[in-house]
Amino acid sequence: MTTPLRAGTADLRVTELSPLPAPDALLADLPVSPSGRAAVERGRSEVAAVLDGLDDRLLVVVGPCSIHDVTAGLEYADRLASLAGTLRDDLLVVMRTYFEKPRTTVGWKGLVNDPHLDGSHDIATGIATARRFLLEVGERGLPCATEFLEPITPQYLADLVSWGAIGARTAESQIHRQLVSGLSMPVGFKNGTDGDLQVAVDGCSAAAAPQSFLGIDPSGRAALVSTAGNPDTHLVLRGGRTGPNHGPEHVAAASTRMGAAGLNPRVLVDASHANSGKDHRRQAEVARSLAGQVASGSTALAGVMLESFLVEGAQPLDVTEPTSVLTYGQSVTDACMSWDTTVDVLTTLAAASRERSGRRQG
Numbered sequence: 001m002t003t004p005l006r007a008g009t010a011d012l013r014v015t016e017l018s019p020l021p022a023p024d025a026l027l028a029d030l031p032v033s034p035s036g037r038a039a040v041e042r043g044r045s046e047v048a049a050v051l052d053g054l055d056d057r058l059l060v061v062v063g064p065c066s067i068h069d070v071t072a073g074l075e076y077a078d079r080l081a082s083l084a085g086t087l088r089d090d091l092l093v094v095m096r097t098y099f100e101k102p103r104t105t106v107g108w109k110g111l112v113n114d115p116h117l118d119g120s121h122d123i124a125t126g127i128a129t130a131r132r133f134l135l136e137v138g139e140r141g142l143p144c145a146t147e148f149l150e151p152i153t154p155q156y157l158a159d160l161v162s163w164g165a166i167g168a169r170t171a172e173s174q175i176h177r178q179l180v181s182g183l184s185m186p187v188g189f190k191n192g193t194d195g196d197l198q199v200a201v202d203g204c205s206a207a208a209a210p211q212s213f214l215g216i217d218p219s220g221r222a223a224l225v226s227t228a229g230n231p232d233t234h235l236v237l238r239g240g241r242t243g244p245n246h247g248p249e250h251v252a253a254a255s256t257r258m259g260a261a262g263l264n265p266r267v268l269v270d271a272s273h274a275n276s277g278k279d280h281r282r283q284a285e286v287a288r289s290l291a292g293q294v295a296s297g298s299t300a301l302a303g304v305m306l307e308s309f310l311v312e313g314a315q316p317l318d319v320t321e322p323t324s325v326l327t328y329g330q331s332v333t334d335a336c337m338s339w340d341t342t343v344d345v346l347t348t349l350a351a352a353s354r355e356r357s358g359r360r361q362g
């Protein structure tokens, strides 16, 4: 069912308006169980404790660049839940469950926007599929991480998320900063695609402040949203057009800059994106060099982000060719490390975290 378009001077380039179910209706259809809610709450407080240096484990945000196939995503979640349990004394593992992709120009915008991967943009199904996926991952005891892109999506999904990101392409956006000021979980701002840190530093400051802005309420009505500000914002270094920024000198400089602005000086480093040139082999090398920084005692480094799936690399997705066969467990967006490499990298990061804890205690 679509809404008739207005005649006159507005909507001349709008081709269709289709109402979506209200957030409350979706939450009533797909409620969180008591154990799922406990997993979200535990995830949020553990992430905040790591970021505040109260828990000396290393935070690892790891998983596919995007979820495009729920079956493969849940197979990955099963494997990750088991590995996270083995490494839990040294690593706090949060799974990347990314459903909204910001594109440099155009391309598939993720499972929420186009769940059938065919350009049909069945967003109602996309939001429900993403919510079901988050519920399933939560039942496995794994906290979930996601990037918030559309300002309306959090009303449908945010109650199931333990760590949020504002990406490099939106860190400077007032809309996203306002949104973060009302989110209930710790949120990392990425540096800009050009490598500029200041947009992310400013993003953290703006999101820490109370804000008033336009949004929707749980019944889907347009609403004035007033927020208290988010005290758990932090910086994520992801490299930029000028080069990578994962080295110890970059981490130290970024930490100093955050501290000078009165913000959390402990940072995350994304081993992928411009820190790896989107090359999954290089990503594993960067992750191992970050393990070296942790092992040598760097307290500025609170966590690491990794893009990983069952099968290494990436495959092209052509939404105009819906019949084309995709390789199971391989990314359709950025190249990911294979599962075997992920096990090796997480084991190395766990050993580094253990060594850092030993240094602190010794």
Ligand SMILES: O=C[C@H](O)[C@H](O)COP(=O)(O)O
Pocket: 065, 101, 102, 103, 104, 105, 106, 107, 273, 333, 334
């Ligand atoms: O994380 C994924 C991508 O880096 C991001 O969505 C941009 O992708 P694009 O440059 O291929 O559009």
Ligand SMILES: C=C(OP(=O)(O)O)C(=O)O
Pocket: 065, 098, 102, 147, 166, 167, 168, 169, 190, 238, 270, 273
């Ligand atoms: C899009 C992403 O990263 P960035 O904003 O750093 O490009 C991502 O992590 O999926």
